[in-house]
Amino acid sequence: MKGYLTEIETMGLVDGPGMRLVLFLSGCPYRCLYCHNPETWIKNNYTQTTTPKEVLKLYNKFKNYYDPSGGVTFSGGEPLVQSAFVLQTAKLLKKHNVHTALDTAGGVVGDFSKLLKYIDLVILDIKATTEKEHKAICGHDMQNFNNFLALCEKLDKKLWLRHVIVPNINDDEKHIEKLAKYIKNIKNVEKIELLPYHSMAKSKYEKFKIKYPLDGYLDMDKKKCAELESKLLKLLHKS
């Protein structure tokens, strides 16, 4: 069983609780306007391969840093593209009591109930709250996402929600209100993060000779993004 990766972060500090081993798996069906990892779109664009055993071995190398609050995060790309590898790896990790997180946008067809059995935390990227916006941002409808979210709720999975804020696209208070309403109905939400859009990936697009979709858009002001986040949390708290 092989996994295809674009990168391994051994000191992952921002993708899940504690310090973590983060695997960036190649392959993603979405083409989000603000994507900052275009190198992960194509599965065959991998830079290295690995196996579940190798992942465990790597984890153990850094166990002293990861324990007890950290673990392994499957990110990407869209890790569900390589769901068989994620399943095998997560299963092995759980056998050794390693905390597992899946950083996904839920954008793949399939039954992931078996996989989710071995996942402790789902970090779910909400692209948008309506079909129209969803399509505009990532080029796909919400069907797969909705199915995946429903499955997470059915299996009582802990959720961390993420949502990217782009100036002039979704940085208005109205959008935040809409988002609050949407999130209110989701079960088991432990944490919500609004991520400010940045244009640092622009040079990658140039390297790959892909037109940069958000040309002319400014970086999202971090302070303003934080304000929107606290507004969102306030709205959720009230209700």
Place this chain on the structure above:
Amino acid sequence: MEEVQWKDFKGQIWKEKIDVSAFIEANYTEYTGDESFLSPISKKTKIVWDRCVKLLEEERKKGGCLDVETNILSGITAFKPGYIDKENEVIVGLQTDAPLKRIVNMYGGTKIALKALSAHGYKLNPQVQEHFVTYRKTHNDGVYDAYTPLIRRARKNGLLTGLPDGYGRGRIIGDYRRIALYGIDRLIEEKQKDLCADYIDENNLEECIRLREEVSEQIKTLNQIKEMAKSYGFDVSKPAQNAQQALQWTYFAYLSGAKENNGAATSLGRDATFFDIYIERDLKNGIINEEEAQELIDQFVIKLRLIRHLRTPEYDELFAGDPTWVTESIAGMLDEKRSLVTKSSFRFLHTLENLDASAEPNLTVLWSKNLPENFKRYAAKISIKTDSIQYEGDDTMRPLYGHDYAISCCVSSMKEGKQMQYFGARCNLAKALLYAINGGYDEMSFMKVVDDCERIQDEFLDYSVVRQKYSQMLKKIAKIYVDANNIIHYMHDKYAYEASQMALHDTNVERLMAFGVAGFSCAVDSLSAIKYAKVKPIRNDEGIAIDFEISGDFPKFGNDDDRVDNLAIELVQEFFDDLKVHKLYRNAKATLSILTITSNVVYGQKTGSTPDGRKAGQAFAPGANPMHNRDNSGALSSLNSVAKIPFANCCQDGISNTFSIVPSALGHNLDEQVNNLVHILDGYFAQGAQHINVNVLDRELLIDAMNNPSKYPNLTIRVSGYAVNFNKLDRAHQEEVIARTFHEKR
């Protein structure tokens, strides 16, 4: 024995014999809460510190030296009392009669002292100079009377460097707390007891006589400390009766050492928790409040920030940034369960908030996985904010040193008052490898330094041939290195004995001889290149390899790759074994450090091209650090490689690692950054690591600071076992720091 000043203190052992450690154990109050109790800077402290900031600015403007006392030479009672702002000082005492005015100390060596004076534009009072030079022999004179030709060649060519043969060796920490707890009279009484034995052991004649003379010297200096304290209006013959006195007495003891000696490192010891016992008692009895408690510690720390020694430009090149290594060891554990963290551990770190970031005192947190979470988080927070703290593994050191050891200089642990150290500087392992290849010829001067060895003449270097020659060379060099240090410390004891500091040790002290290595990761990578890639020496007409052509890749130290990391372990173990077989002066026990301070720059300048691809003159990495930007498998892999180097029974004088990480890689916000730094430290030390300097900053910030120093008056960074004000580094050192690996989010 019972003293009125000991009211409310528990325990018996420490009353019967000198044992500060037992006193602490019986009386301290562990604190597991957070930092919310801390007080801001007091009015008095603010006035005193503002005055110091002005003086420090003047010092900077004058090129790094504000003033020198040119009529009087060093000595505990040599100077009239000096003040910063007498009315507002709650802790008093200066090295001379004015703040930042430096002492001339000639006992280490006349030449160097006079050179330092003239470098700063001063001239010693001619009469004083004439008398001293005519009537007094120095440490430096003695050493050169005894040095062998081989030592001279090794020294001249930079095989051995930084040897303390012309200035004070430093590194000795008196147990300064003893004066506060017992008062001078009791200490003199105990030393008198040691002197009254009538038996002179004929089998150990020299040692026996020497020790008797030394103890008498110690008693003299104890009386001088009393006299010096009296000039400030305090009677230190009796124990301290409150917190103010405990800090004041301890400071007088430390200050005496800094008046008497000019050693490179004059470290303080482990005082925070000791002081806390007095502070707690005073708080309980309503004698002081929290603001006054913090005021005492802030002002104590201000005094430590003003300690200065007169140095030559050559010395500054080696130890950049005018460091004094007033190292204070904080926290650590009493045993597996109870930490030695007290409120005063917080108060010491809090000085970095009340008085801004600072290189001195060298605040060193003794880290254990079992330290209270709140304290871990506070230390990490202050680290991130100020880059002024270093961390050392208490779980690594405590099993060997017990719970009352302190760090001297950067990384050297010693039992307080029970062990002393003969500082041995370092041997250049990268150059030693070149000597193995070149048959003892120096690759820069082309001088024959080491005899009886043949150069390697192969077109390509063969690992087993090189490794065998390297082993032979290391054995020969170890002998030269040991000889040099035996001579140095024999003469230092004879001509520049640190009587006031040794008075605050047990008479039968355990002696360590602290050897060291430089160019460590460069030597290791060179071995790896020879083993795993193809290395072709480029030889000059005389057949000396002056450069190397490397084809193919090879594993590099700092990537958690056992193929090369095992070469590193093997190298230090071998060299330590080579050293420890020799007889050491006064039966000292050999220890070894991988620590270069900032001398990695100068050692690099003196070393030719190496087989790892490093070009002649380029800097080495500091301490045990991987070579710059070769540790590219992530920060944790870099840490793991260094953590593999054996501490116990090998590099027991310390393994220095300087770690720089950009803030964004450590987390989105301060809270995340704090959490993650705690994880890094827990993980690193859980593997038996010994030391880490943490810098959380961007390379761009340093570049900006290099070009616009005035924008960053207090920018403090950890370099190698100590912190410096970035502006005090010269350009070469600044560039070296900027060239180091900064772990970024990838």
